[in-house]
Amino acid sequence: MAEFDTIVKAGTIIDGMRTPRFVGDLGIKGGRITYIGNLKPSDGDRCLDASGLIVAPGFVDYHTHYDSQLFWDPYCTLSGWHGVTSVVIGNCGFAFAPVRPEDRDRAMLTVSRNEAVPLATMKEGMPWDWETFPEFMDSVDRAPKGVNVLALLGLSPLLLNVMGIESKGRSATDAEMERMQEILYEAMQAGACGFSTQRGGEDSIQRDYDGTPMITDIQPKEDVLKLAQVLRKVGRGFIQGAGERELAEELCETTGGAVMSGLGVTTDQHGQPMENYKEQIQWLADANQRGHRVFAQLIQGGVGFQFTLEDWNLFDRSALWREATLGTPEERAAKMRDPELRGAIKAEYDEGNDPLPFTTIPTLYVQEVVDPELHDSEGMTVGELAERDQKHVIDAFLDLALADELRTTFVTPPRERTADEWEALKEVCNSPYALPGVSDGGAHTKFITLGAYTTEYLSEFVRDHEVQGLEEAHWRLSGYPAQAIGFKDRGWIKEGAPADLVIYDLEALSLRPVEKAWDFPADEWRRIRKPDGYRWIMVNGEVTFEDGECTDATPGALLRHGTA
Numbered sequence: 001m002a003e004f005d006t007i008v009k010a011g012t013i014i015d016g017m018r019t020p021r022f023v024g025d026l027g028i029k030g031g032r033i034t035y036i037g038n039l040k041p042s043d044g045d046r047c048l049d050a051s052g053l054i055v056a057p058g059f060v061d062y063h064t065h066y067d068s069q070l071f072w073d074p075y076c077t078l079s080g081w082h083g084v085t086s087v088v089i090g091n092c093g094f095a096f097a098p099v100r101p102e103d104r105d106r107a108m109l110t111v112s113r114n115e116a117v118p119l120a121t122m123k124e125g126m127p128w129d130w131e132t133f134p135e136f137m138d139s140v141d142r143a144p145k146g147v148n149v150l151a152l153l154g155l156s157p158l159l160l161n162v163m164g165i166e167s168k169g170r171s172a173t174d175a176e177m178e179r180m181q182e183i184l185y186e187a188m189q190a191g192a193c194g195f196s197t198q199r200g201g202e203d204s205i206q207r208d209y210d211g212t213p214m215i216t217d218i219q220p221k222e223d224v225l226k227l228a229q230v231l232r233k234v235g236r237g238f239i240q241g242a243g244e245r246e247l248a249e250e251l252c253e254t255t256g257g258a259v260m261s262g263l264g265v266t267t268d269q270h271g272q273p274m275e276n277y278k279e280q281i282q283w284l285a286d287a288n289q290r291g292h293r294v295f296a297q298l299i300q301g302g303v304g305f306q307f308t309l310e311d312w313n314l315f316d317r318s319a320l321w322r323e324a325t326l327g328t329p330e331e332r333a334a335k336m337r338d339p340e341l342r343g344a345i346k347a348e349y350d351e352g353n354d355p356l357p358f359t360t361i362p363t364l365y366v367q368e369v370v371d372p373e374l375h376d377s378e379g380m381t382v383g384e385l386a387e388r389d390q391k392h393v394i395d396a397f398l399d400l401a402l403a404d405e406l407r408t409t410f411v412t413p414p415r416e417r418t419a420d421e422w423e424a425l426k427e428v429c430n431s432p433y434a435l436p437g438v439s440d441g442g443a444h445t446k447f448i449t450l451g452a453y454t455t456e457y458l459s460e461f462v463r464d465h466e467v468q469g470l471e472e473a474h475w476r477l478s479g480y481p482a483q484a485i486g487f488k489d490r491g492w493i494k495e496g497a498p499a500d501l502v503i504y505d506l507e508a509l510s511l512r513p514v515e516k517a518w519d520f521p522a523d524e525w526r527r528i529r530k531p532d533g534y535r536w537i538m539v540n541g542e543v544t545f546e547d548g549e550c551t552d553a554t555p556g557a558l559l560r561h562g563t564a
Contacts (some may be wrong), residue, residue: 002042003029003044004035005044006028006047006538008026011026011053014470014471015474015492016477016491017492020471022461024337026501027039027044032496032498032541033497034493036493036494047376048543053505055502056478057085057493058152059082060086060087060477060485060491061079061369062484062485063440064076064089064440064443065111065441066441067111070140071083071127071139074143074146074554076147076442077528078439080531081545082455082547083504084147085501085556086490087149088193088240088485089149090153090195091240092154092197093241096111096136097130097136098130098157098161101128103160109209110178110208113208114206116445116446117442117445125520127139132183137192143554144556145558146539146555149557150485151191151193152193153195153196153323155219156198158195159180159219163176168213169375172226177191181230185233185322190560196239197216197224197233199217199219199241200213200217201213202218204316211323215457225254227249234466247262249290249294250293252287252294257293258293259292261294263286288433296433298428306412306448307410308401308410309410310405311329321345346392346395349361361393361397363413365410366409366410367409370407370408370411374400382410426465429468438453446525446527449527455511455533478491479491486561488561501537502536534547534548542555
């Protein structure tokens with residue numbers, strides 16, 4: 001009998017801890033790396049020849065919304081295709097526990113709007129065999145998993161569970177706060193890694209299904225701080241999505257732990273403008289010098305959209321567009337035809353208020369129409385349509401969409417980064433507290449494919465533009481986020497660590513084109529983007545993907561308290 005279950009032979013090992021690369025072998029037994037050195041192929045039941053390939057720790061995707069998808073997609077794709085071996089769910093305050101049976105539809109409606117997960121898919125794909133957060137964790141534990149899962153408790157379901165939907169904007173009573181603290185404490189005892197919130201204020205870009213701000217957007221700051229006291233009590237846990245700088249530091253002070261904020265050069269993952277990145281970097285440094293452990297969720301990838309108006313929800317910063325894009329496709333169409341609302345939207349546009357902050361409606365181009373009689377519009381920009389048809393640009397945009405029953409696919413124009421932008425990205429990516437990510441995996445599935453960020457980072461940022469070296473990149477993609485979030489034993493390659501690995505050809509690493517996949521429950525579709533260049537992806541010592549093909553192995557684990 002061989003000494004090891006699997007040997008990874010002769011790979012260039014980058015361990016996720018900034019150690020200089022070296023060529024060596026890994027011996028894997030019982031799901032863990034038990035030896036690093038030189039081995040014979042016969043020492044393992046299976047030998048993976050990694051000659052000429054990079055062997056690195058699996059990536060940690062710390063900002064996802066796979067809370068529902070993991071129940072029908074064990075690999076949490078796109079993330080699982082792109083070398084991610086561990087995901088964190090429950091971000092931005094959005095989650096599905098604690099939720100009473102009578103509130104399930106309300107919870108799914110909320111997520112269908114603010115994170116654009118198809119409602120029919122969630123209804124068909126989720127088992128809903130829980131009510132409390134500990135019961136939700138048990139359900140995740142039972143589900144087959146091709147990646148490891150770490151869970152945050154989202155404050156939105158917590159507030160709604162205890163205070164009710166009618167409580168938006170008011171403070172919790174003493175009794176309500178005590179009950180919420182009890183539930184959060186129970187969640188932490190059940191293995192949660194902390195809690196998350198979204199604090200966008202009255203003008204939040206991500207809205208509830210009825211168009212109002214999320215309950216966390218307008219939750220009094222004092223209540224958030226009272227809930228943070230629970231993390232101090234249990235002595236661990238981090239907070240994601242605090243938003244305001246002052247609050248982020250107050251939360252650090254209250255908990256003694258870490259807070260995840262945001263950092264980007266131009267926009268966030270929803271296309272909304274970010275403040276000056278140099279000021280952000282300086283604040284992060286100053287906050288950490290004050291003893292407040294704040295990390296930055298780094299939005300480094302190019303944000304672009306492909307969307308149809310039948311389900312688009314990211315014009316919500318405009319009250320007029322928000323009204324036009326609320327409801328079913330039929331309800332949306334009726335409002336988009338309404339002369340009064342249409343006129344108000346055009347007037348707002350004429351005043352210089354374009355709902356797309358990093359581009360403009362005239363620059364959107366028509367990628368695809370469904371009605372064959374409209375094919376002559378494909379490939380044209382909305383601006384060109386307006387000129388051709390002698391229409392106001394808003395009329396050209398909406399008239400085409402309505403003629404196609406809102407099924408026309410519009411695409412933001414591709415944009416080449418300038419030399420100055422690459423210099424800015426280099427500064428941001430190498431700033432001390434920046435963690436690449438914010439994939440939003442599992443959310444906005446018909447608009448974006450940011451779950452491919454790991455492949456983009458290594459191929460475009462590291463290989464093609466030399467923003468940083470591989471040792472630094474793998475630390476920031478694996479070891480650093482694992483440390484920040486509270487993983488106890490993974491995110492790096494060392495003896496005794498779980499064998500979560502990516503083995504890839506750096507020169508061959510690339511992104512395929514975006515495509516549609518009809519692979520969601522209830523016959524729903526999403527946009528996907530697959531990679532090339534990954535030879536093997538391993539989770540807890542088992543291969544989940546080989547040359548891009550799924551092995552159907554489900555060795556993933558629920559990481560209670562940061563470990564399995």
